[in-house]
Amino acid sequence: MKRIVITCAAAAALATSLFAVAHGNVTPQGVDTTGLPVLGEKWREENPYKGNQLALKIGTSAYNQNCARCHGLEAVSGGIAPDLRLLDRDCVGMRNEAKKKACYKEIDAYFLTSIRHGKVRNGAVYMPPFEGVFNQEAMWAIKTYLETRRASE
Numbered sequence: 001m002k003r004i005v006i007t008c009a010a011a012a013a014l015a016t017s018l019f020a021v022a023h024g025n026v027t028p029q030g031v032d033t034t035g036l037p038v039l040g041e042k043w044r045e046e047n048p049y050k051g052n053q054l055a056l057k058i059g060t061s062a063y064n065q066n067c068a069r070c071h072g073l074e075a076v077s078g079g080i081a082p083d084l085r086l087l088d089r090d091c092v093g094m095r096n097e098a099k100k101k102a103c104y105k106e107i108d109a110y111f112l113t114s115i116r117h118g119k120v121r122n123g124a125v126y127m128p129p130f131e132g133v134f135n136q137e138a139m140w141a142i143k144t145y146l147e148t149r150r151a152s153e
């Protein structure tokens, strides 16, 4: 039997205390991506919405409803799940533009894999998969939000 191990920092009022959330108690929130360029079936390798203001708005809300309970409010991790401001920290300081671009692309691909499939090791679910819960548009909208939270080196 698969075991679900989900321990997250609680939102807002409970920000300082930790609690365990049992599987089934947490319903992932659907994300309305109306107005964003439609991406279709094929998975993109890179964020197609970089800098898109509507994507940022949708992504901010989607992050707060679906990711913040584990990854922290405003992507500042409480220590349980990785701090997503640091996701592309290795790319930020790169001087060579071509290498930097390739680095960001690699991170985009890693982000998409992480969010689509979640993080499951040895039958334990550290992060649930979001494929089938969100469409691709919502996933990249969240990435667009995270890019505004990026640590500056």
Ligand code: HEC
Residues within 6 Å of the ligand: 006, 007, 008, 063, 066, 067, 068, 069, 070, 071, 080, 081, 082, 083, 084, 087, 110, 111, 114, 115, 119, 126, 127, 128, 130, 142
């Ligand atoms: C139930 C808690 C939980 C939720 C909800 C959750 N995550 Fe995670 N996430 C984790 C944990 C824990 C890890 C680290 C897993 C590991 O150790 O392999 C992780 C890893 C990641 C990673 C890889 C980070 C890295 O530095 O390697 C990304 C990207 C990510 N999550 C994005 C998201 C996004 C986006 C959402 C919201 C759609 C989300 N997560 C929702 C718990 C969660």
